[in-house]
Amino acid sequence: MDKIKIIGARQHNLKNINLELPKNKLIVITGPSGSGKSSLAFDTIYAEGQRRYVESLSAYARQFLGLMEKPDVDNIEGLSPAIAIDQKTTSKNPRSTVGTITEIYDYLRLLFARVGKPYCPECNAPITSQSPEEIVEQILKFKEGSKIQILAPIIRGKKGKHKEILEKIIKMGYPRVRIDGKIYLVEEVPELEKNKKHTIEVVVDRIIIKEGIRSRLVDSVEQALKLGEGIVIINKLENNEDLIFSEKFACPEHGFSIAEISPRLFSFNSPYGACPECKGLGVIHKIDIDLLVDKNRSVIESFRITDSFYFKYIKGMIYDFIYYHGIDKFTKFNDLPTHLQDELLFDIVSHLERKYLETENEKQRQELEKYIKEVVCPVCKGSRLKKEALYILINGKNIWQITQMDIKKAYSFFEEFEKSPMSEKDRVISSKIIKEIKERLKFLLDVGLDYLTLDRKATTLSGGESQRIRLATQIGSKLSGVLYVLDEPSIGLHPRDTAKLIKTLKHLRDLDNTVIVVEHDPETIEEADFIVDIGPGSGINGGQITAIGTPSEIAENPNSLTGKYLSGKLKIPFPKKRRKPDFSKKLVIKGAKEHNLKNIDVEIPLGLFVAITGVSGSGKSTLIYDILWNASKKHFGYKTDYIGKHDKIDGWGNIDKVINVDQSPIGKTPRSNPATYTKVFDLIRNLFASTPEAKLRGYKPGRFSFNVKGGRCEACKGEGVIKIEMHFLPDVYVVCDVCQGKRYNKETLSIEYKGKNIADVLDMTVAEALEFFKNIPSIKSKLKLLYDVGLDYIKLGQPATTLSGGEAQRIKLSRELSKRDTGRTLYLLDEPTTGLHSNDVKKLIDVLNKLVDKGNTVVVIEHNLDVIKNADWIIDLGPEGGDKGGQIVATGTPEDIVKNEKSWTGKFLKKYLQSS
Numbered sequence: 001m002d003k004i005k006i007i008g009a010r011q012h013n014l015k016n017i018n019l020e021l022p023k024n025k026l027i028v029i030t031g032p033s034g035s036g037k038s039s040l041a042f043d044t045i046y047a048e049g050q051r052r053y054v055e056s057l058s059a060y061a062r063q064f065l066g067l068m069e070k071p072d073v074d075n076i077e078g079l080s081p082a083i084a085i086d087q088k089t090t091s092k093n094p095r096s097t098v099g100t101i102t103e104i105y106d107y108l109r110l111l112f113a114r115v116g117k118p119y120c121p122e123c124n125a126p127i128t129s130q131s132p133e134e135i136v137e138q139i140l141k142f143k144e145g146s147k148i149q150i151l152a153p154i155i156r157g158k159k160g161k162h163k164e165i166l167e168k169i170i171k172m173g174y175p176r177v178r179i180d181g182k183i184y185l186v187e188e189v190p191e192l193e194k195n196k197k198h199t200i201e202v203v204v205d206r207i208i209i210k211e212g213i214r215s216r217l218v219d220s221v222e223q224a225l226k227l228g229e230g231i232v233i234i235n236k237l238e239n240n241e242d243l244i245f246s247e248k249f250a251c252p253e254h255g256f257s258i259a260e261i262s263p264r265l266f267s268f269n270s271p272y273g274a275c276p277e278c279k280g281l282g283v284i285h286k287i288d289i290d291l292l293v294d295k296n297r298s299v300i301e302s303f304r305i306t307d308s309f310y311f312k313y314i315k316g317m318i319y320d321f322i323y324y325h326g327i328d329k330f331t332k333f334n335d336l337p338t339h340l341q342d343e344l345l346f347d348i349v350s351h352l353e354r355k356y357l358e359t360e361n362e363k364q365r366q367e368l369e370k371y372i373k374e375v376v377c378p379v380c381k382g383s384r385l386k387k388e389a390l391y392i393l394i395n396g397k398n399i400w401q402i403t404q405m406d407i408k409k410a411y412s413f414f415e416e417f418e419k420s421p422m423s424e425k426d427r428v429i430s431s432k433i434i435k436e437i438k439e440r441l442k443f444l445l446d447v448g449l450d451y452l453t454l455d456r457k458a459t460t461l462s463g464g465e466s467q468r469i470r471l472a473t474q475i476g477s478k479l480s481g482v483l484y485v486l487d488e489p490s491i492g493l494h495p496r497d498t499a500k501l502i503k504t505l506k507h508l509r510d511l512d513n514t515v516i517v518v519e520h521d522p523e524t525i526e527e528a529d530f531i532v533d534i535g536p537g538s539g540i541n542g543g544q545i546t547a548i549g550t551p552s553e554i555a556e557n558p559n560s561l562t563g564k565y566l567s568g569k570l571k572i573p574f575p576k577k578r579r580k581p582d583f584s585k586k587l588v589i590k591g592a593k594e595h596n597l598k599n600i601d602v603e604i605p606l607g608l609f610v611a612i613t614g615v616s617g618s619g620k621s622t623l624i625y626d627i628l629w630n631a632s633k634k635h636f637g638y639k640t641d642y643i644g645k646h647d648k649i650d651g652w653g654n655i656d657k658v659i660n661v662d663q664s665p666i667g668k669t670p671r672s673n674p675a676t677y678t679k680v681f682d683l684i685r686n687l688f689a690s691t692p693e694a695k696l697r698g699y700k701p702g703r704f705s706f707n708v709k710g711g712r713c714e715a716c717k718g719e720g721v722i723k724i725e726m727h728f729l730p731d732v733y734v735v736c737d738v739c740q741g742k743r744y745n746k747e748t749l750s751i752e753y754k755g756k757n758i759a760d761v762l763d764m765t766v767a768e769a770l771e772f773f774k775n776i777p778s779i780k781s782k783l784k785l786l787y788d789v790g791l792d793y794i795k796l797g798q799p800a801t802t803l804s805g806g807e808a809q810r811i812k813l814s815r816e817l818s819k820r821d822t823g824r825t826l827y828l829l830d831e832p833t834t835g836l837h838s839n840d841v842k843k844l845i846d847v848l849n850k851l852v853d854k855g856n857t858v859v860v861i862e863h864n865l866d867v868i869k870n871a872d873w874i875i876d877l878g879p880e881g882g883d884k885g886g887q888i889v890a891t892g893t894p895e896d897i898v899k900n901e902k903s904w905t906g907k908f909l910k911k912y913l914q915s916s
């Protein structure tokens with residue numbers, strides 16, 4: 001079947017739609033925000049594809065995967081196996097990096113294990129193999145009288161009880177073994193845990209270093225090398241130090257040796273490769289003294305710990321300390337001699353750090369987290385690996401140095417490596433590995449991620465970056481006959497790089513896959529093979545197919561809002577007048593040098609609409625969030641874990657607060673909704689409490705809250721639904737049969753205002769509520785703000801968990817607009833156009849201008865050219881991403897930027913302004 005046929009799709013706001021999509025094409029689903037695009041692409045098409053796959057598995061497998069709920073659709077025909085590549089962060093695991101996600105790091109480990117050359121850290125000479133005689137010479141250099149054990153490793157980090165191995169050792173006549181670091185007589189070894197990794201070493205001999213033992217030593221070392229397959233361990237009994245010698249790799253001059261060179265030596269997720277200090281994380285958690293101690297207070301009051309458990313313990317330690325040293329308890333901490341400060345801090349801090357690592361009490365851990373900061377591991381310096389792994393080189397670089405390169409540099413490095421001189425054996429071994437590495441690096445280059453490094457933590461990636469990494473990984477898998485569903489892959493991409501992304505999407509299509517993209521980017525829409533335009537409005541006003549066809553057909557369709565913007569019939573206008581900067585009022589970031597920023601000074605004029613622009617990876621987020629936002633939190637008295645490197649920020653006196661209006665949810669539970677978040681629900685509850693009937697019954701505003709006892713339905717605790725656990729099947733939510741989903745008890749619902757009860761009001765859309773409360777100014781003003789930001793279609797009681805990121809952000813903006821401000825607020829927004837149709841971008845620009853009109857400053861990081869052309873002032877970073885970015889390329893009005901030939905933003909803005 002060459003089509004995907006969707007019959008009767010009703011998921012969320014979809015209006016029972018029927019649709020045929022061509023297979024093996026690049027399909028764009030577009031339409032206004034909240035019109036039902038994701039409901040169709042992800043919640044219907046992808047969800048059904050995934051559900052069918054899971055249902056094809058055994059009941060045993062399904063208990064681990066869980067079952068997906070069947071979407072509300074009559075039938076879907078011609079559905080292929082589906083893969084979703086959405087904007088969710090790739091991993092929350094601190095061990096996950098760009099290299100591990102893309103599997104490039106796995107190939108790197110293999111390459112270093114097979115063709116890497118070990119070098120001595122002392123003399124930098126290549127490490128060669130050692131003969132038994134050379135090993136013996138090293139041992140004989142120990143001081144006379146040293147007691148040693150000669151051990152042969154038989155099992156290294158393998159799970160099992162290993163009974164056969166132990167029986168074999170008995171038959172061989174060796175009386176002792178060392179298991180997991182402990183010496184046992186072979187007959188007395190306890191039963192080993194089957195599911196735990198064990199290391200077993202045979203004690204071949206125990207010797208005291210003295211004259212005349214050379215012959216015995218040679219015999220024992222040769223036996224050990226034979227048993228240990230080329231490896232012998234010399235254990236110094238005086239300090240229990242292990243020295244590993246190998247017939248393969250060791251420096252004859254300095255004795256530095258490497259036990260084995262295998263891929264796991266280069267894995268920071270394996271105990272054989274991970275740095276023993278940080279366990280492969282590259283960072284350790286340390287108490288921040290400045291957060292923990294107020295040195296201007298008396299010794300007894302200087303520690304800020306408030307938790308009663310730690311408070312009593314630390315108080316006791318301090319009293320013991322001042323009593324022992326004869327210190328007055330009212331002495332200021334700062335007035336103590338330095339050595340006494342260090343002694344007290346060492347005792348307390350080491351205790352708290354140990355507790356942080358060991359405690360299983362979540363409350364106590366959270367208390368300590370207030371004072372914890374991440375610092376680079378002092379042992380591995382952030383490499384995550386044991387030192388042995390870092391002395392194995394390829395073309396003069398170790399594996400960590402390669403992962404620190406950006407993708408572009410790494411690609412060049414491997415191109416050079418292929419041309420470098422090497423043995424025929426190494427060339428044959430490395431050729432296939434390098435081919436795989438280069439292919440994956442090329443895919444990352446093709447999706448505009450040349451500025452990322454392979455050791456970049458997955459947790460620090462934006463939604464757009466993580467999505468494009470997974471897109472590159474999927475291309476590397478070379479699957480065909482698959483249905484891919486993507487959510488706005490253009491997010492975070494400069495217009496310069498969008499063409500690369502489109503080329504990648506077409507590549508995926510050309511492998512005989514169907515690619516469905518939810519997208520608003522005009523360039524991507526114009527390059528699609530087939531477009532589905534959903535609308536005509538949002539929420540209950542959406543959910544219908546307004547137009548389908550090619551880009552040219554959509555542009556000519558009078559029913560398509562998207563088509564009107566494609567054809568140019570509708571446009572986002574230029575501002576009638578740009579505000580002029582007054583540089584007597586500015587915020588100045590001096591010496592910004594975090595990540596790739598090149599020690600730059602940045603002036604942000606206040607009272608303007610300011611756009612921070614530049615190609616992906618040029619340093620925009622580092623400047624605005626890592627430095628400015630985090631520094632502002634500290635300046636205004638809030639906790640911040642980390643502030644990007646900079647010298648100082650001048651001009652704080654010109655603003656009274658900084659607000660980050662991001663796209664994070666307005667609440668983590670369904671109890672949070674637009675009405676509660678914007679505080680309009682407080683006013684509505686007060687209104688219901690003031691009705692004559694409510695007063696007669698003595699009902700207060702709390703009676704109309706579904707979060708507290710009294711007025712809510714206790715059968716469902718105000719949820720409206722009850723969760724039924726189904727064990728092997730997914731949990732089922734059923735409407736509460738007591739309140740019928742209304743959340744309140746009958747007594748509360750009997751109170752009405754203008755014929756509507758509180759549940760009826762929560763079920764109203766913003767537009768309906770605005771009409772209903774038009775005579776109540778306080779409620780009307782808050783609802784009007786939601787209406788003005790384009791959220792007329794959402795319901796007042798809509799659960800926060802069902803709102804998109806763009807919707808959540810606009811709700812936050814409406815709340816900010818409702819506040820009385822001093823006109824001295826700095827608002828920060830990171831790509832606020834994410835998830836917004838051109839028509840919604842127009843509304844967003846109007847809202848942001850309202851904030852600026854009050855005297856505030858709005859700073860947006862943005863790639864959308866409509867937003868950029870409406871800015872009063874632009875700060876353009878670049879000229880490229882990664883190491884070649886981090887500089888100020890241009891500043892000024894949009895008209896100034898287009899004149900700058902070095903600015904990529906200027907080049908695209910110029911084309912855009914000419915076509916507008």
